[in-house]
Amino acid sequence: MSARLPESATRMHCEAAQAAQAVRDQLFSNAERMESLAERLRALAPRVVVTCARGSSDHAATFAKYLIETRLAVPTSSAAPSVSSLYDARPKLAGALCLAISQSGASPDLLAAVRKAREAGARVVALVNAGRSPLEGLADEFVPLSAGAENSVAATKSFIASLAAIIHLVACWSGDRALSEALRKAPRQLERAWSLDWSAALEPLVAATDLYVVGRGLGLGVAQEAALKLKETCGLHAEAVSAAELRHGPMALVKAGFPVLIFSQNDEARASIEMLALELTARRANVMIAGSRCPQALQLPAEPAHPAIEPMLLIQTFYRLANALSLARGLDPDHPPHLRKVTETV
Numbered sequence: 001m002s003a004r005l006p007e008s009a010t011r012m013h014c015e016a017a018q019a020a021q022a023v024r025d026q027l028f029s030n031a032e033r034m035e036s037l038a039e040r041l042r043a044l045a046p047r048v049v050v051t052c053a054r055g056s057s058d059h060a061a062t063f064a065k066y067l068i069e070t071r072l073a074v075p076t077s078s079a080a081p082s083v084s085s086l087y088d089a090r091p092k093l094a095g096a097l098c099l100a101i102s103q104s105g106a107s108p109d110l111l112a113a114v115r116k117a118r119e120a121g122a123r124v125v126a127l128v129n130a131g132r133s134p135l136e137g138l139a140d141e142f143v144p145l146s147a148g149a150e151n152s153v154a155a156t157k158s159f160i161a162s163l164a165a166i167i168h169l170v171a172c173w174s175g176d177r178a179l180s181e182a183l184r185k186a187p188r189q190l191e192r193a194w195s196l197d198w199s200a201a202l203e204p205l206v207a208a209t210d211l212y213v214v215g216r217g218l219g220l221g222v223a224q225e226a227a228l229k230l231k232e233t234c235g236l237h238a239e240a241v242s243a244a245e246l247r248h249g250p251m252a253l254v255k256a257g258f259p260v261l262i263f264s265q266n267d268e269a270r271a272s273i274e275m276l277a278l279e280l281t282a283r284r285a286n287v288m289i290a291g292s293r294c295p296q297a298l299q300l301p302a303e304p305a306h307p308a309i310e311p312m313l314l315i316q317t318f319y320r321l322a323n324a325l326s327l328a329r330g331l332d333p334d335h336p337p338h339l340r341k342v343t344e345t346v
Contacts, residue, residue, distance in 0.1 A: 007324050012233065012333040016156035016319040018148065020190035023164040026146040027183065030168060037125070037141050038172035044123060046097035049076040052113045056155040056225055057101040060162035063221035064099060067166060067308060070218075071174045079117070081109035094121030101166075102126070103150065103158045105133025114138050127165045129158045143169070152334040154233050156319045159225060160190070163312045182306030186313075193303040193313040198321040200298055204259050204286045206328045208236060211259035212250065214276070216243040217269040218308060219291075222315040226261065229319070233326040233333040243273045256284035263314045264292035267307035290314055 007013055049068055051061035058078065065076040079098075083089045086109075098117040102110055105128040115138055118124050126139035129147050136142045147161040164186060171179040205211070213230070215223030223240045230238035241250050243262075254260070260280055264273040270292055277294035280287050290300035291314055303313045326333035 007320075007327060010323055010327070010333050011152035012154050012156060012326075013320070013323045015150050015152055016316070016323070017194055019157040019160040019316055020187045020194065022145075022147040022157045022161050023190060024187040026144075026161055026164055027168065027187070029146055030143060030165070033143065034168050034172045037143070037169065040141070041097065041125075041173050044095075044097070046074060046123070047095045048093075049074050049097045049099055050079045050091075050093060050117065050122065051076065051099045051101065052079045052081060052110060052117065053101040054081065054107060054110060056159045056228065057103060057162060059221045059225040059228065060101050060159060060166060061099070061221075062224055063163055063218060063311060064101075064166045064170075066218045066220070067170050071170050071176060071179070079113055081113040083113070090116055091120050093117050096122040098122040098124045100124060100126045100128075100135060100139065101162055102133070102135055103129045103145075103155055105130050105135030111135060111138065125169075127162055129161065153336050154229060154322075154333055160312055160316060163221075163315075167308055167312075179306065179308055182309050185305070186309050189303050189305050189309065189313055190316050193316040194320060196301045196303065196317045196320075198290070198300050198317055199324065201261070201288050201300060201321055202325055202328055204288065204298070205234075205236070205325055208259050210237045210253075211239075211261060212246065212254075213238055213240045213261045213263070214243050214246060214273070215240070215263040215311075216273055217265070218267065219263045219265045219269065219273075219311045219314070222311040222318075223263050225315055226263070226318050226322070229322045230325075232336040233322050233331065234329055235331055243269070243276045246276060247279075254280060254283050254285050257286055259286045260288070262287065262289040262292070262294075262297075263311065263318075264289065265307045265310040265314075266291065266304070290317070 125141040129145040145161040147158040213227040227238040227240035230236040281296040287297035
């Protein structure tokens with residue numbers, strides 16, 4: 001695909017631009033459903049939450065882990081679907097909540113893991129974008145993501161809809177009124193985030209071959225998502241790294257000019273992220289940072305919000321950059337090589 005093609009001509013651009021309306025529709029249609037689900041979860045009082053997802057949905061599950069553990073103090077861990085689909089193991093999940101997240105609700109390994117979890121005594125809550133999916137039929141509770149059809153291989157609005165549904169669920173379950181109020185403002189903030197300009201990051205990334213994408217806490221999931229999008233749409237070897245973990249082995253790769261994209265939400269993780277950014281610029285890395293400030297780094301604009309909302313806004317702005325970067329590198333973001341919209345792993 002020619003880099004001269006207008007950015008707005010891709011499906012990825014058009015679908016990502018619909019995220020704000022998708023979240024607006026979801027919040028309206030799921031209001032009563034979430035309140036009643038939250039009441040049942042409070043009665044259940046699960047001892048643990050096990051998430052089950054693949055790809056972008058698993059990055060949403062990373063976000064869910066941090067939000068559930070910090071707001072509800074319930075240990076949350078990601079299940080390995082192959083434990084059920086390949087090894088036929090039977091987990092002991094009595095009293096657990098299985099939170100399954102999927103765009104299609106059709107991947108065989110995901111279905112196998114959810115089926116085994118339910119047989120083992122877990123209560124299954126499924127967040128799914130596609131209607132009438134096999135996963136919906138397996139779930140005790142079904143929450144539609146309401147993002148609408150998504151035809152580009154790169155998931156965008158469905159990922160943001162997943163984050164919004166997770167926030168909605170946790171806000172209702174925990175009774176956090178401040179978080180509920182912040183979520184109500186999110187659609188308008190997503191519209192503003194979509195209008196922000198990160199084109200300054202094109203120059204350092206258009207010829208790059210490798211980079212780190214950094215986040216911490218609530219921001220780690222969107223760092224994982226950004227790294228995946230850079231791989232699949234831009235042909236870039238991008239690795240998502242926690243700001244805490246980068247100081248260990250991964251720091252050995254950071255040389256002068258090495259690109260690092262940093263996401264920071266305004267919570268307890270921010271100070272450590274800023275300290276890392278200072279260290280990276282001292283090593284003369286090519287640091288691009290959004291959501292925080294660092295001397296000598298390229299400052300990318302960010303829409304301020306509640307700390308639990310900010311990661312969703314950062315990834316929305318990033319999607320516009322990823323689409324533009326893919327085109328600038330002569331690629332087609334809608335049709336990455338060797339990939340399909342629904343990946344049916346077993």
